[in-house]
Amino acid sequence: MPLQMIGTPSDPGLLRLPWEIPLAEWPGHHLVTLPRGISRHVVRFVRISGHVYAIKEISERYAKREYELLRDLVRLDVPAVEPVAIITGRTAEDGTPLDSALITKHLQFSLPYRIVLSGGSVRPDTLTRLLDALAVLLVRLHLVGFYWGDCSLSNTLFRRDAGAFAAYLVDAETGELHPAISEGMREHDIEVAHMNIYGELLDLEAGGLLPQTVDPLAFADRLTEQYGKLWAELTQDEIVEEMDWHRVDQRIRRLNSLGFDVAEMMIRRKAGTSRLLVRPKVVDAGHHQRRLLRLTGLDVEENQARRLLNDLDSFRVSNGLQHEDEAIVAHRWLAEVFQPVVNAIPPELRRKLEPAQIFHEVLDHRWFLSEAAGRDVGLETAVRSYIENVLVFKPDEKAILPTAEGGEAITSSSAPAE
Structure with a gap:
């Protein structure tokens, strides 16, 4: 069978890669070095036309199967890496069949959980x-009906999302x-996650790579507890008295604060009482993301969206625009507040953090400066101080720096900068 690429590749350079060579033997000038977790398959990163792709060697x-699953998860708006293509029909120069390859986009500004927890003090x-x-x-995976079956520190990436991840x-x-x-599947998935994560942490501990502040069992236990609460x-x-309807509104607000929309509520009267039984029937994530995207076109993480929307709302009030159309106010905020901050960042520092995270940190920095000064120092002063005193000292979270001599890329620090 001839070499075949199936998918939506955006770069013809992918076809020119040395697919006739086993992935483990690819020459270094094709590769970039990035932090990654452990894997049962050979995984390599390549950079083509400024874009970075992850390639995994696996049976056809x-x-x-994984390509289709990842496509489904992207369609369902679940946080997952984006599939690009699969390569089939690979053969070595001597005619020996080679495994197929799955190509996904590298998630910029991300690091594997295993790398973070083995990076020193946390x-x-x-x-x-x-x-x-x-x-x-x-939770988001289970809400859409996805059973993972192999959640681990190596199979999970993190990105900064305002003050959270x-x-x-x-x-x-x-x-x-x-x-x-x-x-049953949901409970088993959590058991597998607990076992895998506990095992990986013990492995890091045995290798002297785990910070002393991390207790492997307590970490794994807390994950399952947090999952259960959410x-x-x-x-x-939830059973509420008919006169306590505000409790339903409170619950909706709690769900929104967690980043979930309530698309539908199922409400029925409890037999023989004057109480109502309330349950969120359909929930979806991204309440603030979708509002910000609709108003400004900015596609960011949920907590970043919440912070940017808070600033947008403050801009609306401070400029007396409460009765103005929301879309018009958002356009003004984007042009007068957000873009000037992003444009003020020197080009050589823009690889440090993504724009929404920079804006969030500038707002934090402005607050600290204003508290120290006893007055609002203003956004322009805060931006200048943030660049000179904070941003220049941060590692590049985009992970890739200009190619070093010998073809390999220099990688940024694997630990999150605090």
Whole structure:
């Protein structure tokens, strides 16, 4: 069978890669070095025309299956790496058949959980945010009917999301997508996640790579506890008195604060009482993301969107625009506030953080400066101080720096800058 590429590749350079050579033997000038977790398959990163792709060598059957699953997850708006193509019909120069390859886009500004936890000291609040992000990812997967079957520190990436982190699935090889996940499958998925994560942490501990602040069992236990609390908040029934309707509104607000929309509520009267049984029937993530995208075209993480929307709302009030059309106010905020901040960042520093994260940190920096000065120092002063005193000292979270001598790229620090 001849070499074949199936998918939506945007760069013809992918076809010119040395597919006749086993991935483990690819010459270094094709590759870039990036932090990654452990894998049962050979995985390499390549850079073509300024874009970075992850390539995994795997059998044709599983390559096609994982490609379709990742496409489904992207369609369902679940945080996962984006599939690009699969390469089949690979043969070595001597005619020996080679495994197929799955190509995905590298998620910029991301790092595997395993790398973060093995990168030295991890502060307790950072650990909490990492746990919360992973719990949210598992809940979002289960809400759309996806059974992962292999959640681990190596199969999960994190990206900064304002003051928190957002977690992404990077390996769907063992996954299954159903119209709805059964209770048994959901519980088993959490058990597997607990076992895998506990095992990986013990492995890091044995190698002297785990910070002393991290207790392997307590970490794994807390993940399942956080998952359970969030799942209950999203799916459990709640009995309210007919006069306590505000409790339903409170619950909707709690769900929104977690980043979930309530698309539908199921409400029924409890037999023999004057109480109502309320349950969120359909929930979806991205409440603030979608509002910001609709108003400004900015596609960012959920917590970043919440922070930017808060600033947009403050801009509206401070400029007396409460009665103005929301879309018009958003356009003014984008042109007068957000873009000037982003444009003020020197080109050589723009690889440090993505624009929405920079804007969020500038707002934090402005608050600290204003508290110290006893007055509002203004956005222009805050931006200048942030660049000179904060941003220049941060590692490049985009992970790739200009190619070093010998063809390999220099990688940024694997630990998150705090």
